[in-house]
Amino acid sequence: MLNWENLIGHAATVAHLKKNIAEEKFPHAVIFSGEEGVGKRLAAEICAAALLCENPVDGSPCGKCENCHLVAAKTHPDFYVVEAEETKTAPNIKIGQIREMQAEAALIPINSARRVVIIDGAELMNNAAANCLLKTIEEPPSQTIFILLTASRSSLLMTIRSRCMTINFDKISAAQIRDALISQGVEAQEAERLAVIAGGSFGRALKLKDSDGVQIRETALDTLEKIARAEFTNEEIFKRGAEMGEWSREKFADFLNHVQKILRDICFAEVTELHNPDLAPRLNAIKISERKIFLMIEAGAEFHRRLKSNANLRLLAEAYLMTLRKISGGAHFGR
Template sequence: MDIRWEDIIGHKKNIENLQTLLKEQRLPHALLFCGPDGVGKSKVAVALAATLLCGSEQAPCGRCDSCRALLTDTHPDFYLVVPESVGKTAKSIRIERIREVQTEIARVPILSKRRVVLINDADRMNEAAQNCLLKTLEEPTGQVVFILVVNSRGALLETVQSRCMPMNFGTLLLDEIKDLLLQHGVMESQAAELAALSDGSVGRALLLQENGGMTLRDDVVSFLEKADSMEMEDVWIRGKDLGALSREKLTEWLMYLNMLLRDMLVLYSGGERTILYHQDVSARLTEILTEFPVERIFAVLELVRETQRRLGANVNIRLLMERFLLCMRNQK
């Protein structure tokens, strides 16, 4: 995802206003971004989150731990809430998800000085979920900023609206759309699709799951299952396979590994199964917990982070993955 203000097309006035509020430290703890689909509301929200989370004076710097974590979808203080479907029901933001976030934000931030909760399509919260959120908006605990993004505020309770600073987003000018299309190298007819792609991290992951990303995820699960029986020969074979993936695919592979390891930590802590990213494989993950003591999970998470960082540089992917696998093997 883009985290820099400069990468956003249009919305100059809104961006100026936000930057002024940031500079004067007058940013309210809850904001409501309202405007048509696909004009870049989420992008502005992500840039704002990056600025709030970045530790540098030139925020967002794109280089500090916080910015890098945000760029790799692994920021522990950034929560992206998106509508999800349960079974065949329409996508919605359930009260359980709001509660889950409320529990997490009650804790001290891990990487940054504050936490940011970005709720995309916030109007997909039912009344119960909105009332639940309202409690936190009325009595914010600790350093947390909420950004609610909607295309129409009609479905939001008056009480929720009144707790947020509203900011309206208009459609982009024709020239701006042209710039945006050129920037992404696609034709004008694909603009709607492009807008959908500008979504954030977990949303993107969910989309990937729906579109066949599950194969990649399952590959990571079986990788973890076989990690302990990995021979040197497997290191070279696996390294070759992973090395043949595109940088983008490998980023996703590492992202799944990260999510699964975090799920394993949740399983260790005896946390609710409902807060797992990948509930459907929880039995398989529980099975391998014996081979992954908590210290080892943290060591692998660190290794993943390091690999993600190096992947951003111009490295030989196969060598990078061989090194990764060797480190994994040595941990046994």
């Protein structure tokens, strides 16, 4: 059931949202901004339940009425969610989806006094979709509340940003993630490790728990170790490229993220807190100059952008590994 106790962290934000709901001051258009997996979607659904609930208590949904049940089951007639659709390349939200939503939003609510529309991944709207949404947000149907969720607020149209109130969802502390994992039955040592790697995102921690996330980090570290020791042969690169070509684009993005974080850890170990404190001894042993690390981080950002295009993943992975090796000190052919 949707209730605030299930949201991890964000105490001040939750208090603010509850107050707005209780005082009937919830904005007509709001942006929940924050990284993937910090709880924006859950918070938005709890808000929707509370806004549609027959007997909300201090900004919380009662959890007992028909409206609460229908929102939780995602079958409430006045509750509408727009989500990105998977495509061959990057997921996106199309103008057709926004038009469909608008047709619904224009109708009089059926069960409640208002409608709530969630747009999850608002930065994934293409230009046409964003401009179409803008018209609705400029003159919103009076009974409809829009909650836009985004991990990249700066990618939204300025005109959309300026018409929405923004609520920031910060990263969740490692301790809070660890405790939440333990309460879900994860063993303490594993919870500690996942919480560190998750980098403030509970969603990421769960994904790591269920997937080979720890293994991806190991692959990233191992790649950099080999590159620093000039052990990366062409053969090795093609072998890895072939393996990575079979990965999902999301998994390769995770790999890129891990490499970036490890590079930052190597470079800034003395001035900031490490992303990967458990790896400190191995990080210390990697000798790459600061200048080269900056170049590698730049290359990583560039490949992240290219990943969003239609590029063949195997070729992209090979090109990335070649680039890292080139920066580290030139090619080492065969062995």
